[in-house]
Amino acid sequence: MEVREAMNKGIISIDPNTRPIDAFEKMYKEGVRRLFVMDKSENPVGVISYLDLVGMLGAFKPRTTVSDNLKIEDIMSKDIITISAEDKIEDAANLMLRADVSGLLVLENEKPAGVITKTDICRLVAAEILVPEY
Numbered sequence: 001m002e003v004r005e006a007m008n009k010g011i012i013s014i015d016p017n018t019r020p021i022d023a024f025e026k027m028y029k030e031g032v033r034r035l036f037v038m039d040k041s042e043n044p045v046g047v048i049s050y051l052d053l054v055g056m057l058g059a060f061k062p063r064t065t066v067s068d069n070l071k072i073e074d075i076m077s078k079d080i081i082t083i084s085a086e087d088k089i090e091d092a093a094n095l096m097l098r099a100d101v102s103g104l105l106v107l108e109n110e111k112p113a114g115v116i117t118k119t120d121i122c123r124l125v126a127a128e129i130l131v132p133e134y
Helices: 020-030 050-058 089-099 118-126
Strands: 034-038 044-049 082-084 103-108 111-117
Touching: 020 034, 020 050, 034 111, 044 050, 082 089, 089 103, 089 118, 111 118
Parallel strands: 082 103
Antiparallel strands: 034 044, 103 111
């Protein structure tokens, strides 16, 4: 099975100038654990995860506020791990395990086309659509 058959076609993204608290709220509202950061031309420039935000927001003591000047571009990872839509699901799973990430940006013709996550792969296994080899 190819990645394109299991990926989520919607890419939930934010602008690099988004405030961390707004990114956290968007994750909660959308029910996702990562947001891809896109520039004005819709090119990926970074990724921010739930754990990145929790770690950053948790670093501030009670009664202090996160600076209004702090933006996602200040804390995002610029190292976006991608996979081709034509690659096999098994390759996506192996890449996530090796890179210790829970989701990959899927590219088709070198453009963002979707997202594949560990949860997507687990759903395929649970539905017996994808059967692991032993």
